[in-house]
Amino acid sequence: MEATRTKSSILSIQSLVIKFTLRGQVLTAIRDISLELYQGESLAIVGESGSGKSVLVKSIMGLLDKNGSIEQGQIFYNDRDLAQFTTEREWLQIRGKEIAMVTQDPMTSLNPLKTIGKQIEECVVLHQGLKGKAAYEETLKYLTDVGIYDVEKRYKQYPHEFSGGMRQRIVIAIALACHPKILICDEPTTALDVTIQAQILQLLKNLQQKYGLTTVYITHDLGVVAKVADRIAVMYAGDVIEVGATHEVFFNGQHPYTWALISSLPQLGLKGQQLYSIKGTPPNLFKAIKGDAFAPRNPFALKIDYEERPPFFQVSNTHYARTWLLDPRAPKVELPETLLAFFEEGRQHANDA
Template identity: 55%
Template sequence: MKERQRILKIRNLNISFKTDSGKVSAIRGVNLDLYKGETIAIVGESGSGKSVTTKAIMGILSKNGTIDSGSIEYTWEDEQTKELHSVDLLQLKEAQMQKEIRGRKIAMVFQDPMTSLNPTMTIGKQIMEPMMYHYGKTKQEAYAQAVELLELVGITDAKKRMKNYPHQLSGGMRQRIVIAIALSCDPYVLICDEPTTALDVTIQAKILELIQEIQKKKNLSVIYITHDLGVVAKVADFVNVMYAGKIIETGTIDEIFYDPRHPYTWGLLSAMPDLDTDDDELYTIPGTPPNLTQRIEGDAFAPRNKYALKIDFRKEPPMFDVPGSSSHKVASWLMHENAPHVEMPAALRKRLEKMRKGGM
């Protein structure tokens, strides 16, 4: 079996923001690994820190954001010598990030294509520009490659579309254009921040399939940010569940969907819409996320967790290894050997068994 090559290694990442209400500790000790050709998903409620983590990778934090500690080690292979090179992205200056990393080695697809596209520039010019900037390609070379990219992302009559402006295209086509721009410099890592949120379900499925096809062709490593577990089930190899700026459960797609161990993950899976359910109302996790301007004592999820132990209110849980797995880890005191045994809710177990039989 071929050895997996780690392309991104995030360790002990802590990020805060200065606001009128005080200092917000948005990211609290995040550890994350991404390997070549694999897809990881980062899931959680709004405000859990999913987008902030990936913006730190891209070096596009807002001005009031500060990286308090940690490292983001990026590793790539030199195409000529085949040697591996590593760099801590957090140590690079803005000019280096702009010239060497952003768009060239790591690219991002945002959730609203209209905020990513320039309304005053033709589609063709917007796809050609990164290739000319990063690789010094001539207009003719960039044009030919842009047409190829439009065809790759499934846009028909590509040469005609090169002359169009964003407002002349549908939402699905605009998102395809954004993907084409992200791929224009052949990046090694593609970050997709809720790439299908604004699209209807049929277009959503096509965009997800498209990203998967391109990933296989180019051996891309992909990070998906989403709150939609249905999307995760279709695309991810590994899942990282975030809550209040921390990763609280991580594992393979099967481990998270069929053997979840954290009560918060149980809540997220229970809140997934299901056509076969007998309930009249969709399940919601009780309570609200904590205020990150205040210091959190113990487990941030404890006030919303009906299974919380006394220690949860005093001491933050470490990451426990799930017995029998090298990839499944959970930050919950319920995993401690002295903790009482707690089963996931029966309704959720029944639902997950049904999902397993149906092959998700």
């Protein structure tokens, strides 16, 4: 699935395998992933903790820990295979300048001893070659673009003088100052309250349009990216198990893990009943996985799910799912009424729009 590069692809991941060595044992964090990122789109990579989301994007940035390595596959960007990079000098041509990242905890990204203005200006000088007054004015422009008011005063302030939401805006401004083509947002709203979450997501959407960015969102919450992502890739146990347009994954999801994630959304809860939770735990990635990794937690699992990894089945031209339930020989399953109603309501809204 998606193994063939297309003219509109800005980044192409092919058959990627990433392993880590921990205390003499080998953990396979990414298991044979192929995925395309298209020019100008917004892609959300969704999955629970430990599914490999952050490892995947770290490999794109050259930020894998020293005990991790790419064992197989390619990461093509501008006709260069990033998987073959071996030196920091090579990565400095890509990191920040071409691909930048917004992290989930701005306090770990910001230097507490430098004013926020100087931290943004450093990126302007390094990546845009501006100096003096030109660099200062460009910095004020980025502060304005991310919604910071009274920018000349704020330029001189330190990170501790800002709220969590404002610090996240500063981190976004630093990323923008690098002039990247791709902006990766790793859980950008995790530490923020719901109201601020919505503001930051809308800000990122606006900035994507203004600067012509290609954006990647990393999150464990499907609901967070519903309104900002063009496509969704669902990850489980180091593998992409479903990918499609946002409305396809949300309202016509095909993999049982996708159904479980959607069922966990608070809006599907019924009054007086406990919210749905996925039973069991993710597999041990130190051990080889046979069949479908989600099978032990899947109430719809077939015998073959425990024996053979399913291929990607095509649902539409843009929608694929790695589940044996899409095989023509598979039995039909009955989904919970709440999930069916959610799917039907979403399709109805889409038709009305």
